[in-house]
Amino acid sequence: MSTPEPEAVTVTLVRGDITRQSVDVIVNAANSSLLGGGGVDGAVHRRGGPEILAACRELRASRYGKGLPTGRAVATTAGRLDARWVVHTVGPVWSRGEDRSELLASCYRESLREAAELGARTVAFPAISTGIYGWPMDDGARIAVRTVLAEAVAPVEEVRFVLFDARAYAVFEEVLSAHG
Numbered sequence: 001m002s003t004p005e006p007e008a009v010t011v012t013l014v015r016g017d018i019t020r021q022s023v024d025v026i027v028n029a030a031n032s033s034l035l036g037g038g039g040v041d042g043a044v045h046r047r048g049g050p051e052i053l054a055a056c057r058e059l060r061a062s063r064y065g066k067g068l069p070t071g072r073a074v075a076t077t078a079g080r081l082d083a084r085w086v087v088h089t090v091g092p093v094w095s096r097g098e099d100r101s102e103l104l105a106s107c108y109r110e111s112l113r114e115a116a117e118l119g120a121r122t123v124a125f126p127a128i129s130t131g132i133y134g135w136p137m138d139d140g141a142r143i144a145v146r147t148v149l150a151e152a153v154a155p156v157e158e159v160r161f162v163l164f165d166a167r168a169y170a171v172f173e174e175v176l177s178a179h180g
Ligand code: ADP
Pocket: 016, 017, 018, 019, 029, 030, 038, 039, 040, 041, 043, 091, 126, 127, 128, 129, 130, 131, 132, 133, 134, 135, 162, 163, 164, 165, 168
């Protein structure tokens, strides 16, 4: 019996706006309403156009009547974005008193699973939960990198973290280099 080769996913870092990426999947740091918000979510709907919001409304009217639970992921059209799909995931709000790390890891894992099921080869992630939801960047980066390296499977070949500012980029760079 032959053992399958471990999947070699390439993790890359880019500084910039995730809505400007050309990839198969753009992951949106959504909120559970799926009906838009600030940060990445606002940018995705602004640049992606009304088709994405229409698809989200349909999800609210069908599978996700109560909203998308934290840690889960769901795909829609990417509208006018230069991508095939947007995968919406809901990060946990940072809490000092409660360890919600598993929910943050789940966002990356579920988004990757959705992307692989769709047949995506390239996936762009923002630093989920590190904006309005208040997660410390260094911890958020550690969870992101660790989970992606452990969970990315074929046909996903490249996972690109798109970091909005120089500090986020530097933190991800340090975490990634620590993983060799
Ligand atoms: P959350 O509500 O999950 O914290 P945010 O969208 O507020 O999500 O922020 C997540 C991270 O994405 C933050 O580090 C923020 O600086 C960054 N960010 C905001 N807008 C963009 C964008 N257009 N492209 C990439 N990253 C972005």
